[in-house]
Amino acid sequence: MTISELITLLRQDITQNYRMRGAKGARTEKKTLNRPILWTIGGIVVGVIIIAAVLWIGPIIGWDVISQIVSENLGLGSTIFNAILLFAFLGSIMFAATTVGNSERMEYLLVMPVEMRTIFMEKYLLLIIYSSIFWLVIGTPIIIGFSILAAHPIGYLSILAFVILVLSEVTIGTSIGGLLGLAFAKVLAGRRRLKQIGWAIMTSLGIVVGSLWYASIYLGEGAGWFNQIIDIAMALGFASDLTPGYYVSVMTLGLLVGAPLSIQHFFATLLIPLSAGGLLYLNSYVSELAHYSGWMRSESKRTPKEKVLEEHPPWNPNPFPRLQMSITTSVSMWYNLTSVKRESKVFTQYLLGPLRYLIWLILPVFAWGDELLFILPYMLTAALVSLAVSYGVSFAGYETVYEGRNLMNLQLAAANMSDYVKGKVLSAVPFTIAAASIVGVFYLIFLPATWFQIPAMVIGCIFVNLVAGAIAANAGASNGDFKAERMFTRQRGAAVRPPIKGLAIIKAQLIPNAYGYMGLFGLVLGSTFIATVYGLLVGILALYLLLPVFALISLRLYRSYSFKAGVKLAQLEASEYL
Amino acid sequence: MIEVLTLTKVFNEFTAVKGLSFTVNPGEIYGLLGPNGSGKSTTMRMILGLLRPTEGTARVNGHDIKKEIVKAKKVMGYVPEEPVLPERLTGWEYVNYVSDIWKVPRGVEREEDIEELLTLLDIKDASDDLIETYSKGMSRKISLVAALVHKPQVLILDEVQAGIDPRGAATIKEILNGLRSRGATILMSTHVLEIAEQMCDRIGIINEGEMVAEGAMDELKVQAQGQSSLEEIFLTLTGGPDMQLIAQFLGEESGEMM
Numbered sequence: 001m002t003i004s005e006l007i008t009l010l011r012q013d014i015t016q017n018y019r020m021r022g023a024k025g026a027r028t029e030k031k032t033l034n035r036p037i038l039w040t041i042g043g044i045v046v047g048v049i050i051i052a053a054v055l056w057i058g059p060i061i062g063w064d065v066i067s068q069i070v071s072e073n074l075g076l077g078s079t080i081f082n083a084i085l086l087f088a089f090l091g092s093i094m095f096a097a098t099t100v101g102n103s104e105r106m107e108y109l110l111v112m113p114v115e116m117r118t119i120f121m122e123k124y125l126l127l128i129i130y131s132s133i134f135w136l137v138i139g140t141p142i143i144i145g146f147s148i149l150a151a152h153p154i155g156y157l158s159i160l161a162f163v164i165l166v167l168s169e170v171t172i173g174t175s176i177g178g179l180l181g182l183a184f185a186k187v188l189a190g191r192r193r194l195k196q197i198g199w200a201i202m203t204s205l206g207i208v209v210g211s212l213w214y215a216s217i218y219l220g221e222g223a224g225w226f227n228q229i230i231d232i233a234m235a236l237g238f239a240s241d242l243t244p245g246y247y248v249s250v251m252t253l254g255l256l257v258g259a260p261l262s263i264q265h266f267f268a269t270l271l272i273p274l275s276a277g278g279l280l281y282l283n284s285y286v287s288e289l290a291h292y293s294g295w296m297r298s299e300s301k302r303t304p305k306e307k308v309l310e311e312h313p314p315w316n317p318n319p320f321p322r323l324q325m326s327i328t329t330s331v332s333m334w335y336n337l338t339s340v341k342r343e344s345k346v347f348t349q350y351l352l353g354p355l356r357y358l359i360w361l362i363l364p365v366f367a368w369g370d371e372l373l374f375i376l377p378y379m380l381t382a383a384l385v386s387l388a389v390s391y392g393v394s395f396a397g398y399e400t401v402y403e404g405r406n407l408m409n410l411q412l413a414a415a416n417m418s419d420y421v422k423g424k425v426l427s428a429v430p431f432t433i434a435a436a437s438i439v440g441v442f443y444l445i446f447l448p449a450t451w452f453q454i455p456a457m458v459i460g461c462i463f464v465n466l467v468a469g470a471i472a473a474n475a476g477a478s479n480g481d482f483k484a485e486r487m488f489t490r491q492r493g494a495a496v497r498p499p500i501k502g503l504a505i506i507k508a509q510l511i512p513n514a515y516g517y518m519g520l521f522g523l524v525l526g527s528t529f530i531a532t533v534y535g536l537l538v539g540i541l542a543l544y545l546l547l548p549v550f551a552l553i554s555l556r557l558y559r560s561y562s563f564k565a566g567v568k569l570a571q572l573e574a575s576e577y578l
Numbered sequence: 579m580i581e582v583l584t585l586t587k588v589f590n591e592f593t594a595v596k597g598l599s600f601t602v603n604p605g606e607i608y609g610l611l612g613p614n615g616s617g618k619s620t621t622m623r624m625i626l627g628l629l630r631p632t633e634g635t636a637r638v639n640g641h642d643i644k645k646e647i648v649k650a651k652k653v654m655g656y657v658p659e660e661p662v663l664p665e666r667l668t669g670w671e672y673v674n675y676v677s678d679i680w681k682v683p684r685g686v687e688r689e690e691d692i693e694e695l696l697t698l699l700d701i702k703d704a705s706d707d708l709i710e711t712y713s714k715g716m717s718r719k720i721s722l723v724a725a726l727v728h729k730p731q732v733l734i735l736d737e738v739q740a741g742i743d744p745r746g747a748a749t750i751k752e753i754l755n756g757l758r759s760r761g762a763t764i765l766m767s768t769h770v771l772e773i774a775e776q777m778c779d780r781i782g783i784i785n786e787g788e789m790v791a792e793g794a795m796d797e798l799k800v801q802a803q804g805q806s807s808l809e810e811i812f813l814t815l816t817g818g819p820d821m822q823l824i825a826q827f828l829g830e831e832s833g834e835m836m
Binding site (some may be wrong): 008009012015016017019023024026050104105106107108110111112113114115116292347575 | 626628629630648649651652654656658661662663664665666667668671675676678679680703704705706707708711721724739
């Protein structure tokens with residue numbers, strides 16, 4: 001392994017991912033280069049503003065005061081520096097496994113006369129650079145600003161120390177995360193069912209624990225939530241002086257204020273970049289072993305001890321009971337459900353993912369108690385709308401884009417694409433009914449007086465889901481990355497990147513939410529008002545007379561957007577998806 | 579020179595390649611033939627160091643692939659069946675990148691060599707385009723340019739002519755003949771038996787991971803008990819189509835059509 005090989009590999013990867021110069025060729029679509037240029041300029045501007053702010057505020061407080069406070073608390077930044085390590089770790093758990101799992105896609109690199117571990121190391125270095133940029137763009141100007149204020153030569157060394165140590169921390173975090181991911185992959189290799197169950201449990205736990213964590217912060221007293229974070233960090237030892245963050249803090253701040261540092265501090269701090277280098281190499285080496293061993297190959301499976309003959313009965317999808325739909329719609333619906341259910345991680349993500357933000361809608365009521373109880377029905381309604389929209393976007397929007405190469409078969413078969421889109425939209429309906437019913441139960445428990453509105457809310461929710469699905473499918477058909485793949489080990493770029501690009505994904509989220517809020521809130525407010533003025537019976541009557549009107553408008557929108565999406569999919573050029 | 583020595587690859591419990599041995603000499607084109615899934619690509623990928631053999635080894639110009647894979651790769655060029663290339667680089671950038679990795683000295687000579695290859699393979703006009711815009715044939719051509727730019731002593735080609743237009747195929751044929759006359763070692767797999775018959779000095783036929791016949795065309799004819807064409811030899815050694823199933827299928831089809 002040589003540094004020049006690493007630099008050549010890294011330069012190519014950065015050129016490829018961050019093109020500052022367009023390709024001249026006549027076949028290449030001329031795309032705007034504004035984004036990378038604006039990001040670069042933006043980073044510089046942010047840096048200059050931060051330096052200016054430090055230089056402006058610093059003298060107001062007085063360097064002597066700052067210097068004294070920092071000198072007495074050199075471990076001041078431990079929590080932040082440890083958080084950097086933690087974020088790097090959490091964000092990269094599956095990165096190494098994904099990179100090795102995707103190694104077939106970098107065959108052109110693997111045949112090069114370079115050790116395979118060098119190639120993997122370059123990929124991890126790129127991740128480290130990307131993961132560090134935010135901290136470096138924000139942190140470096142702060143240190144530069146204070147170094148200028150400090151006005152002594154050693155103070156400037158803190159800039160170098162900060163950059164090297166932050167990069168080292170991110171390297172430690174990503175490398176440990178990578179090794180852990182590879183270990184998981186090794187344990188789960190070939191055990192498809194175990195892997196699926198594991199993913200489902202891990203994803204659910206991640207979502208539920210994350211949501212509860214938000215809740216615990218939210219339900220804390222007053223502005224105590226920030227203190228809670230500090231308490232949790234302290235409890236986990238993140239503010240202790242035996243962590244990398246403490247030594248990064250002591251070294252950076254110590255150099256900044258010119259505090260006397262012991263030889264033990266220098267030695268302990270030196271261990272950080274050294275262990276970062278060691279872990280990076282270990283991660284690359286284990287990745288090489290993983291590649292050669294073949295346990296990351298997605299198609300590998302363990303052969304059962306006894307030979308099991310699999311029988312495939314003719315596939316005969318049935319439509320919803322008592323519902324008339326075309327064969328194309330029926331096939332599309334069941335195909336969608338089957339393919340989503342096959343990836344338990346995706347399935348769980350689609351179903352439980354919305355919890356992450358639903359919690360924010362409902363918690364204020366619990367946080368502030370009875371004073372805000374009157375807004376609970378609206379919060380629950382908002383939660384219903386969000387669920388319906390989210391399911392529509394996932395099952396119809398994302399899944400339309402993930403059709404990828406299958407679009408060729410559909411186009412060649414001259415399938416009615418509008419019917420096909422409808423199938424995708426309809427596949428989300430059973431889940432919407434289930435989720436809306438659960439929310440409906442909450443409604444009934446907390447607000448029994450509104451019992452008459454609950455069936456209308458659940459039914460209204462289904463129609464919001466239909467509209468959301470059709471709009472999302474249309475957005476996907478207009479601006480989807482049809483080469484994106486759902487399987488996380490096969491995704492291009494970031495694993496969490498939505499397959500619908502640009503403004504289209506924002507529209508796909510905003511328009512149905514706005515429509516749902518207007519529709520369902522209209523029904524809730526209207527019927528409550530009528531019930532208050534003219535009595536409950538008239539209120540109920542009005543609600544159930546208005547509901548069919550809302551349903552008819554929704555059906556019209558569903559048909560219209562499904563049609564538009566279908567036409568776009570039918571007209572899609574093969575170069576978009578092949 | 580490529581020496582394959584009792585090479586074996588086992589995936590879980592499936593043996594893809596079983597104790598395969600053959601030698602490709604300098605100045606020789608060796609054709610590896612076999613039905614789909616017979617182990618041709620796996621064998622090539624082991625020689626290239628992309629897969630590690632379960633047993634046995636191979637030597638490329640004397641470098642053992644298990645011990646000196648980087649040295650072995652240094653002298654090899656490879657064109658895969660389905661090249662996966664960096665889509666966000668232009669063809670020109672990609673070939674230069676490959677040249678840098680193989681440490682081809684930068685300068686006028688290198689640029690002239692690249693231009694010559696691009697012109698020869700009729701892809702010069704597209705060299706400033708991003709690879710993501712290339713057709714399959716163009717990807718294969720740029721992959722061949724990248725494989726040749728560092729003047730490899732050993733060339734491994736997996737179905738190189740598939741998807742290439744007739745003019746491109748003829749050019750590739752001429753290039754390979756030229757490289758052979760300069761002493762290059764060429765190992766190629768193909769399904770086009772006509773190409774194998776015309777171009778290869780020796781042919782190895784593998785079936786289910788095992789070598790079932792090997793030699794020059796004349797030797798193969800003897801081994802296959804006097805079959806005259808390579809197609810007949812191939813079908814005799816690897817098993818022909820199931821005529822009964824075909825007749826059954828066609829019968830059902832014609833019944834449906836009526």
